[in-house]
């Protein structure tokens with residue numbers, strides 16, 4: 001009889017159980033909410049902010065950056081978890097510069113499992129190592145020195161930012177870029193039209209940078225990698241959600257092909273070729289030393305050594321980290337400067353001319369060479385670069401408490417995820433224009449942060465004011481170059497496109513060098529005309545909010561030809 005009661009009323013019982021479960025979640029949340037930061041707007045019952053994170057990223061971006069009190073945490077709720085997004089310099093400094101308390105581990109684990117698709121023992125090796133990435137292990141760890149996987153892998157990867165390795169890297173990048181410019185099919189005889197400036201810059205930067213880092217064989221042996229990596233790149237937001245592959249087979253298939261390309265390359269380039277102690281900074285077969293050093297670390301850990309798929313996927317992640325952000329940033333740099341024909345472009349061109357090396361060109365008729373130090377220290381070019389990153393970057397840097405912590409007046413429980421997002425500070429009007437956008441201030445009062453302003457980071461010495469210099473440039477006179485200075489002084493905690501603290505991006509020097517050199521060389525060698533209305537710009541594709549520099553959401557057609565002489 002009891003059985004038949006259940007049989008006839010199971011739907012009603014199920015509904016009651018669900019309502020009960022939901023009520024328990026609601027009451028539990030309400031009770032513990034009292035000691036938590038204020039809830040961000042737009043939370044739904046039970047689902048919390050899931051919809052906002054999955055579907056309404058424009059609104060999420062605006063909630064994160066709008067705040068009358070930027071020193072507050074903002075809490076986003078999910079059915080089984082909370083995120084406390086930290087804002088304001090003191091909270092952010094506290095979190096990003098204290099790896100003893102705020103752990104990067106969960107972020108790494110998410111990247112390994114969801115984005116790279118790694119499973120099993122190799123992930124455990126990284127997860128079980130709680131000793132951090134500093135040369136000194138974190139307190140309370142029992143991991144012996146030779147088992148510190150995260151530290152050893154981190155150290156080997158970062159080898160590319162060592163000064164002599166960096167020099168080898170930029171040297172090969174420059175040579176590749178010059179080779180491309182000299183041998184491309186664009187001539188001075190006729191304009192060539194391209195459908196999209198983004199894919200154009202992407203293809204040039206990807207090849208020249210990849211060959212410089214890994215040597216030329218990776219792309220020669222695996223020509224489809226140049227296509228597969230961008231399919232993967234477009235699908236990173238999907239993969240990061242950890243949804244089943246069958247919902248988007250394209251994403252997982254592209255990832256598998258990229259991994260296979262790296263398996264081929266590793267077999268050819270890393271296996272027993274050059275003894276590690278004889279490795280030069282760069283060699284034709286395996287590129288920069290760091291890839292071989294990483295391989296030595298994999299060989300030291302049985303779980304990794306026996307899992308070639310995982311080693312290949314991890315190496316592929318280096319290529320992805322190397323190229324994804326710089327490609328997007330270079331596109332925005334080009335677009336913003338070219339669209340500012342009467343203001344930024346003439347002054348930027350003037351700086352490029354001043355940094356052109358007139359004495360030391362290897363070939364009399366070859367493309368111009370530049371004095372690197374001079375080019376990289378030009379005030380306006382640096383300011384355009386800094387403003388490009390300010391406006392278009394959004395990285396959600398997730399950390400999790402290793403123990404109970406105190407930040408400001410908040411007690412943060414053990415295991416709490418506390419992300420920091422550079423977009424929240426880069427796009428906070430109050431931080432950049434505290435006196436309001438109607439008043440002109442030395443930090444750019446009349447230039448709201450929603451608008452690109454290429455001179456935001458230029459300071460003018462003495463009494464000479466930015467506005468005066470701007471008026472000069474508008475009326476055709478040259479800005480007093482000696483008076484102008486690029487500065488991010490005092491901005492450290494509201495401008496941090498590369499993060500900071502222990503995990504600061506090791507590719508930041510290369511990113512700047514690559515962007516400025518590419519723009520300088522292209523603007524000396526080519527005429528480039530955007531084929532869009534004056535002032536038109538695509539918006540950033542907000543689907544990529546949280547994952548780095550956002551790509552454009554529309555195409556920008558343009559035409560290009562070589563300059564005569």
Ligand code: HEM
Pocket residue numbers: 107154157318321322323325326329389393395396397398497498499500502503504505506507508510511548549
């Ligand atoms: C405009 C370009 C770039 C931007 C905006 C950028 C941004 C960032 C940020 C914000 C982080 C820190 C993440 C965190 O703290 O959670 C990071 C880490 C990292 N970036 Fe970049 N990046 C750029 C270019 C590059 C380049 C060219 C490379 C070269 C390989 C690179 C390699 C890395 C690596 C390996 C890490 C991890 C560092 C670690 O584990 O400690 N990035 N990047």
